Structures are given as structure tokens and as C-alpha cells.
Amino acid sequence: MMSVFKLAFPKINFSGVGAIEALIERLLLEHQGDAGLLICDPAMVKLGFSNKLLLSELNLTLFSAVRPNPDTNTVNSAFDLFVSSGAKYLIGFGGGSAIDTAKAVRILSANPGPIAKYNGVEQVAQLGVPLYAINTTAGTAAEVTSNAVITDTETHVKHVLISDKIIPDVSVNDPSVMLGIPSAITAATGIDALTHAIESYVSQGAHKLTDYISLEAIKTIAEYLPQAVDDGSRIEAREMMAYGQFIAGLSFNSAGLGMVHAMAHPAGAQKDLPHGVCNAILLPIVSEFNRPYRVEKFAKIAQALGLDTSELSPEQASFAAIQGLKDLNRRVGIPSGFAELGVSAQDTLAWVDDALADPCAGGNPQPMTREQVVDLYQQSL
Ligand SMILES: [Fe+2]
Incomplete structure (x- = not known):
């Protein structure tokens, strides 16, 4: 039921x-x-x-x-x-x-x-x-x-x-x-929107209707974000990104988010780092953790990212989605990890309790233990 x-x-x-x-x-x-x-x-x-x-x-x-x-x-x-x-x-x-x-x-x-x-x-x-x-x-x-x-x-x-x-x-x-937004901010905010779409799609609160909207958002953002980052004066790319982020918002407002946001919030608060960058760094890492619990959905994410999955099993396609997220981060110039932003392994330990207590944590497909959060933060350096 x-x-x-x-x-x-x-x-x-x-x-x-x-x-x-x-x-x-x-x-x-x-x-x-x-x-x-x-x-x-x-x-x-x-x-x-x-x-x-x-x-x-x-x-x-x-x-x-x-x-x-x-x-x-x-x-x-x-x-x-x-x-x-x-x-x-x-x-x-x-x-x-x-x-x-x-x-x-x-x-x-x-x-x-x-x-x-x-x-x-x-x-x-x-x-x-x-x-x-x-x-x-x-x-x-x-x-x-x-x-x-x-x-x-x-x-x-x-x-x-x-x-x-x-x-x-x-x-x-x-x-x-939105035309004057610098490309680094376009990239970070764009991946924030992609994170909304992906987290709402795999969330415990996902619904038939939000699934439909989330996938449309992933598809739109994956297609138009690189264009908006490369040339911010392209009104079509800006228009489509405005649409993609808007519908991702409609979706997550009802379906909820997950551990990417729960782990990004303390990082942003303790180190005053941009929300979008924190999400972007964590998105592939948390998705890798969530993938086994949502294999079919990650296979569909791979398609929505524009990857050719016709020859792949759902399992293989779900792995391709994780690689696709890493590639998109690189393509739009996201820092490779928190270390690049001056964060140490010790710093991340202070974020763990807040991440577990964050209201977004409950939407994650699979709850995380304290040790798992510690480990994922280590990977995010
Ligand atoms: Fe966000």
C-alpha cells in the first residue's frame, strides 16, 4: 500500500x-x-x-x-x-x-x-x-x-x-x-538542481508523479547545464536551466531529499562553503552508496543523463550513471573534493553528527550508520 x-x-x-x-x-x-x-x-x-x-x-x-x-x-x-x-x-x-x-x-x-x-x-x-x-x-x-x-x-x-x-x-x-551569472556559480547551482532531481527520484518519499518530474529535470539539466556554463549569455540554455531547476524543486518539495543534502549542510555551515559545490562533491559518492538499493532507478538516471545504455544490463547502466555524474562534475569545473577547498579529514569528523540529525537524512533510500557517514566524508576529500 x-x-x-x-x-x-x-x-x-x-x-x-x-x-x-x-x-x-x-x-x-x-x-x-x-x-x-x-x-x-x-x-x-x-x-x-x-x-x-x-x-x-x-x-x-x-x-x-x-x-x-x-x-x-x-x-x-x-x-x-x-x-x-x-x-x-x-x-x-x-x-x-x-x-x-x-x-x-x-x-x-x-x-x-x-x-x-x-x-x-x-x-x-x-x-x-x-x-x-x-x-x-x-x-x-x-x-x-x-x-x-x-x-x-x-x-x-x-x-x-x-x-x-x-x-x-x-x-x-x-x-x-540569470544571464550575468558567472560560470562557476552557474555550475554549482546547476549541480544543486541536479542533486534535487536525483535525490527526489531515489528518495523514500518518491511518488509516480515526482518520478516523472525528476527524470525530466535530470534530462533537461544534463543537456543544458554544460551549455549555460560554457556561454552564460545563451538565453535558451538559461531558460531551460530555469525550467529544469524549477521542476526539480516541484519534485523534491513533495518527495524530499537525502544524504547528499544532509551531508552538504554541515559542510556549508561549518566552513561557509557554497551549497551547490558541497552537493556536487558529495553527489557521486552518496549515489555510489545508494546505487545497490535503487538499481533500476540509477539505470534510468544513466539514460536521462544522455548515456547510451542500450547494450547494458540495468546493473551495468546503474554503474554508468555514477560515472556520468563524475564526468558531468568535471565537465562543468566542480572541484575534485573538499581538500581543494581547504578542508581536512579532521574537519569532516565534526560534521558527522549534524549530517545524521539533518531533516533531509530520513529521505535517503538506505539509512547510513555513523561509520558510513565518516567513510563517505573521507572519500569526499
Ligand atoms: Fe539544494
């Missing part, structure tokens, strides 16, 4: 060039002169894209002190500005960092702090003010999901807040603001 399957995503999504303008039109209708807080990635301010909103007729206050791996201090500062500006709604404009900050402020707009109280699954009681999310990377899919990851400034632990109440009301994917 199948367990209960929950499908959860934003009420509205605008995708394509001009999607930001469609959002502005909707905001003018819904909020008229109400004040709103725009929580924006500083890069979007620098590139002038924030002017699309700031120079419109919307009554917005700008908060742009968003940092990668947003922390509890960032959230508190943004919330202070939310209160003092009298904002009635929130816009998160950026990658995961800006949107996750906006999600945390949404929680605090209707629930008492500190934000760390809401770590875990469905801990949020009250729905906060409306939240609109414009995604600028392809990507975390933060514009689609019920997750926000906030690093504790004191303890350096990543709080993973998972609640239906932080799913944005409207999500926006406009590839025109």
Missing part, C-alpha cells in the same frame, strides 16, 4: 522573459499603495536588476545585506527593517540566500522569535505576510519550496526550517536576470 502523498507548491508561477513585469502588475493589483520589503541579493542591486522593482510604482523598502549561507543575524536585521518600514508583504529576489531570508522573515512576521525555534518539520503555527519569490539562479528552487536554511551565528549549525507556511504565494523564474 502506498503511504499518503502530499503535493505542495506555490499557488502561482510566472516563468519566462517578462515574468518579473507580470509579478509587478499583480502586486500593484493586490497591494496598491501598501509598503513592501524587498529582500534582495546585493548582486542584483549591482547589476541594476533591482531597479525593475524599485523604479516601479510599488512602495518598496530595500534590504540588500543578504549574505551567502544566510545567518540568524541577517534574518534579525531584515526583520527589524520589516517592522520599522511598516511592510505588509515580502519579496525575496535572488538565489536561495535572499529567498530563504525572506522566508524566515515571513515566519517572524506572525510568530515569536528566535528563528531557531522553527528548525525541523512543520514547527510554524501562523501564516505570515504574503511572500513573493523571484529566483535568479538555477538553482536552489527556493522560490518553489517549503525549505529555508539559516545558519546559526553562534553555533554555526544550519537550521533547516521546513513548513508549508513558507512556500511563496507567487514564484517567478525570469531567465533575463
Whole structure:
């Protein structure tokens, strides 16, 4: 018997060039002169894209002190500005960092702090003010999901807040603001999206519907990520990556993730490393561990990666998928391991407990023992 399957995503999504303008039109209708807080990635301010909103007729206050791996201090500062500006709604404009900050402020707009109280699954009681999310990377899919990851400034632990109440009301994917993203960030965020697709596909929470979406996401990302990395001005590649990461987000928001994310979170929190790079390093290694428990699915992943599996048994094809993931990492310039990023074997030992306690761990096809996590971290150096 199948367990209960929950499908959860934003009420509205605008995708394509001009999607930001469609959002502005909707905001003018819904909020008229109400004040709103725009929580924006500083890069979007620098590139002038924030002017699309700031120079419109919307009554917005700008908060742009968003940092990668947003922390509890960032959230508190943004919330202070939310209160003092009298904002009635929130816009998160950026990658995961800006949107996750906006999600945390949404929680605090209707629930008492500190934000760390809401770590875990469905801990949020009250729905906060409306939240609109414009995604600028392809990507975390933060514009689609019920997750926000906030690093504790004191303890350096990543709080993973998972609640239906932080799913944005409207999500926006406009590839025109993705054209200027540097290739290293395109690569890391693209493999993050691929990780969402693969982890949701092999997850314990996978469903017939998410299987279909996950495979489509893997296929799309494998085809278009190298093109977007090679030449970031190719609008078709950007558009398809925006689509691939968006549908990967739809899938993992319902099917869940696994040990790649569970192990990447402490690495990012303790060493302030980019989320996408941590996932990319861990994806082939954790997939190798998971492969025997999902042979048929890894065989289909090999096909979706564009590999010719016609002459291979499912077992052989499943091994080809692991090699395909390693090759794709190399192709888009992902570091070969954590050692290249200044991480020692000793450092990884401090990540093990947090990885095992991470809310994503439960979705892995096979639970891992402490020793196995230690071993996989060693392999990831
Ligand atoms: Fe992710």
C-alpha cells in the first residue's frame, strides 16, 4: 500500500522573459499603495536588476545585506527593517540566500522569535505576510519550496526550517536576470538542481508523479547545464536551466531529499562553503552508496543523463550513471573534493553528527550508520 502523498507548491508561477513585469502588475493589483520589503541579493542591486522593482510604482523598502549561507543575524536585521518600514508583504529576489531570508522573515512576521525555534518539520503555527519569490539562479528552487536554511551565528549549525507556511504565494523564474551569472556559480547551482532531481527520484518519499518530474529535470539539466556554463549569455540554455531547476524543486518539495543534502549542510555551515559545490562533491559518492538499493532507478538516471545504455544490463547502466555524474562534475569545473577547498579529514569528523540529525537524512533510500557517514566524508576529500 502506498503511504499518503502530499503535493505542495506555490499557488502561482510566472516563468519566462517578462515574468518579473507580470509579478509587478499583480502586486500593484493586490497591494496598491501598501509598503513592501524587498529582500534582495546585493548582486542584483549591482547589476541594476533591482531597479525593475524599485523604479516601479510599488512602495518598496530595500534590504540588500543578504549574505551567502544566510545567518540568524541577517534574518534579525531584515526583520527589524520589516517592522520599522511598516511592510505588509515580502519579496525575496535572488538565489536561495535572499529567498530563504525572506522566508524566515515571513515566519517572524506572525510568530515569536528566535528563528531557531522553527528548525525541523512543520514547527510554524501562523501564516505570515504574503511572500513573493523571484529566483535568479538555477538553482536552489527556493522560490518553489517549503525549505529555508539559516545558519546559526553562534553555533554555526544550519537550521533547516521546513513548513508549508513558507512556500511563496507567487514564484517567478525570469531567465533575463540569470544571464550575468558567472560560470562557476552557474555550475554549482546547476549541480544543486541536479542533486534535487536525483535525490527526489531515489528518495523514500518518491511518488509516480515526482518520478516523472525528476527524470525530466535530470534530462533537461544534463543537456543544458554544460551549455549555460560554457556561454552564460545563451538565453535558451538559461531558460531551460530555469525550467529544469524549477521542476526539480516541484519534485523534491513533495518527495524530499537525502544524504547528499544532509551531508552538504554541515559542510556549508561549518566552513561557509557554497551549497551547490558541497552537493556536487558529495553527489557521486552518496549515489555510489545508494546505487545497490535503487538499481533500476540509477539505470534510468544513466539514460536521462544522455548515456547510451542500450547494450547494458540495468546493473551495468546503474554503474554508468555514477560515472556520468563524475564526468558531468568535471565537465562543468566542480572541484575534485573538499581538500581543494581547504578542508581536512579532521574537519569532516565534526560534521558527522549534524549530517545524521539533518531533516533531509530520513529521505535517503538506505539509512547510513555513523561509520558510513565518516567513510563517505573521507572519500569526499
Ligand atoms: Fe539544494
